[in-house]
Amino acid sequence: MASPPPPDAAHLLVVDDDSRLRDLLRRFLEREGFRVTVAPDAVEARRLLKAMQFDLIVLDVMLPGESGLELTEAVRRERDIPVVLLTARGAPEDRIAGFERGADDYLAKPFEPRELLLRIRTILRRLSAAAASAASAGPVRLGDAVFDPARGLLTRHGEPVRLTSGEAALLAALAARAGETLTREDLAAALGQEDHGERAIDVQVTRLRRKIERDPREPAFLQTVRGRGYVLRPG
Structure with a gap:
C-alpha cells in the first residue's frame, strides 16, 4: 500500500462527473505524491474551494449544470489558482475558449494520465521557477x-x-x-x-x-x- 503524501505536498482539486475517471486520477496522482480532493460538479467544487486551499485545479469542461468554462471564469474573478481543463472537444477554437476564460492549460480526452501529470508538474515547476528567478x-x-x-x-x-x-x-x-x-x-x-x-x-x-x-x-x-x-x- 502506498504511503500517504507528505503534508506539504501540492494539493490538487479534480472536478469531473465521471466517477471512474475521478477515482483513477485520484489514485494515480496520489501515487505520484500529490494530495488530491475530488468533486463531481461545480457546486461541490465551489464548496471545497471555500473550505480548503488548493495549488491547482483539474477541471472537466462538460460538467452537469455549471460548465467547467463557467467555473474557470468564476474562479478567475476570485483566485489565481492554476486551472487545467479536460475536454472531449480538442479543436483549436475550444482550446482558445479555455484560455480566454483564464485556463492555464488544456488537455483533450482521451488522454494518458502521465500526460496530465506532465502538464501539472510543468505548471507547478514554472510557478516555482518564476518565483525563484524573480x-x-x-x-x-x-x-x-x-x-x-x-x-x-x-x-x-x-x-x-x-x-x-x-x-x-x-x-x-x-x-x-x-x-x-x-x-x-x-x-x-x-x-x-x-x-x-x-x-x-x-x-x-x-x-x-x-x-x-x-x-x-x-x-x-x-x-x-x-x-x-x-x-x-x-x-
Missing part, C-alpha cells in the same frame, strides 16, 4: 501600476490587481527581459505551452493588456513587434 529582481513600473516579479503581484495605486498564474508568469517572463523582443515561441517555452500554438499566447497577451494598459487597443507597455513577437517597455 527573487532578486526589483519591481517594474507600468504607468500607475507596479509589478513585483518576486511575488507575482501587480498593484495599481497600492491596490492588488488579480492575475492568473499564467498571466503572472507571462508578465514575469517579459519583465525579466524588458526592452527585448520575445517571440511567441520564447513565451510559449517560458509558460510550458509549446504545443498550444501562437494563438494561445496572443489570447493571454490580450488578457494581460486589459490589466496593465490604460487603453488595451493602444498599448503603451506591452507592445507588439510586427512579425517578431512582443516587448515589455516599462515606464
